[in-house]
Amino acid sequence: MLSPEDNEHLQALRTTTLSVLERVLAGATDIALIDAPNQRNVGDSLIWAGEIAYFQKLGLRIRYICDLWSYDPAGLRRAMPEGVVLFHGGGNFGDLWPGHQILREKVARDLTDYRVVQLPQSIYFADDARAAEANAILGGHPDFHVLIRDSLSITRAAEQLPDVTISFCPDMALGWTAPASTSDAAAASDRVVVIARADKEASSGLDTVDAAWLPGRETHVTDWAELSAVSRRWRFYRNLSLCTRFYAKVRKRIRFLPVRLPNRFAQWVITGINDVNVSNAVHLYDGSRAVVTDRLHAHILAVLMGIPHVVLDNNYQKVSQIMRDYSGGFSTVGYADDLTEARSLAMAVKV
Template sequence: MTLNDADRSYLGGIQDATREVLRRVIGDATAVAIVDAPNQRNVGDALIWLGELDYLRSLGLKIEYVADLWSYDARALRKAMPKGVILLHGGGNFGDLWIGHQILREIVATDFPDYKIVQLPQSIHFEDTRRAMLADDVLGNHPDLTVLVRESQSHERAEQYLPNVSVEFCYDMALGWTPSRIPDRDERGLLAIARADREASSSLDAVDQGWILGQHLTVTDWGPRGMSSLTWHGARSLTRVHRFYARARRKLPYLPLNVPDKFGTWALARTNSANVSGAIDLYSRARVIVTDRLHAHVLAALLGKPHVVLDNSYGKVSGIFEQYTGQFSTASYAADLDTARTLAASLVD
């Protein structure tokens, strides 16, 4: 399936607006570094990553340095990019729910007071106000740091928790990715992409084959599969090699910088591409998608797939759906499982 004309036009408007925001916050720089690149099974983060790359290329920006959560090395970044803007990967990990990513962005802000830093669009969620105060202190003391947020709820939370940090709205970066045409397969039944982690709240992962009478149902979560799984596991093993090397280099500063980091960047690219390829293959076999994952919804919208969306634990999905992704003609929102079942049954008939 492909986007209809109305959805294609709407998506184009989102992409144009996003490029305008990026041009303004990045400024005159021609080189960027990206820190906290995704390196896990979550297809959503990989989809954001691909969107980020497409946007940066369209703006003519050269990516000089890339690091994931474990391979970040301040000395290597300075060497690779003596002048430019540091970008922090976007997503939904700003706050204390996924604390490792929060600690990393604060380390980067402390390491680089002399560089412009832009946090690419995030959702913000703090459960501990003391942790929020620490984030505000560290990030707010940076002389040139901007946090982009991807929905109004996060903007309100930033006003509450991060009063000393410069914050602007920007659409989710995954919407900048242009997918290849989805493979033509024998589409049958329903696919449920269901969370089973600390953000889960819909109980979608507990539905069984009898959820919708007479319809085949596959219930799963994000992750590599099939031939893409082999590529993913191989590439991720290579990123672990680079991670080990980066850790050793912090203790042995005479070790080379440039070539090993380019190898790590290549492996990260392969890992994320395999993640998204596996998801597209999975989507190609279903007529209708039901999900409580934000980017399972975004991917369905980008591919023109009819789908039903449920919320996550702290309103991230519903906030973005209500603000902009719900405008796609293929998207329907359900406040609970019973409503989701009714909507999915009507779409699959």
């Protein structure tokens, strides 16, 4: 449950986002969504949920959808002769997660006759030469727009992507509305959920803590991937998505195969995967006293559910910068520079 002040802050961010989307869509109602999330990361699924919420408010129709592995420019053209091409938002713009950047640049080369909009991203290129290559490709597209969700990434883009049109827009996950809690707040346990990343963005050391990290508290340490690993529903939808991916591959060779009906099925499957991810995370959080995390969207989920939480940074300041810009304005969040401070803040949450 959000306080009136937190709800006011959230609504202001949503109003800003809707205004930016209306401007970059330029009156279009038909959209294609590229690089839709089809994996275990709850953060991407929360962004997806927020994107869908905004699309519904704006009356947008998804005419074509694909994940990282199933993009087909000819299929897109058949499904959506006119409209705006959107890229799923997130934190993969740059050379840290190269597959997504390669797809982004391929689309920029293929679809020069469409307006293309990258939904809000954080930007990080470790290699200036790779950034210059991206600038040449994306900047060479006549109508390519990049929405950026934090001021540090705007600074990076100004330096490394000078020929690309950029605008600020808050993270899209904030468009999603959390369901009402099924737990009695007064009867909540002393459980603290720790969501700790252990991938190439990890830098806080949170993944080294265990159940004894917070004395006297029931501490559950996990990461997003573990939530889907035990979900039969997730595996069901995931297996179906492999079928849709195979169909998209075959259609590239046999051009007369239908596009629209199979693509609607693909959208249903991707929706199922992301709904399972989000519902699993909500179930994990529900009834918890506090959350400690170094994942941006574990923080955003706690914000939207009104749960007190402590946040540490990732390796390229994505989390801390978004907190400084707007997500730190919610009353339920505290920022920690290290594990010692994070433990102190988590222990201070009243039981």
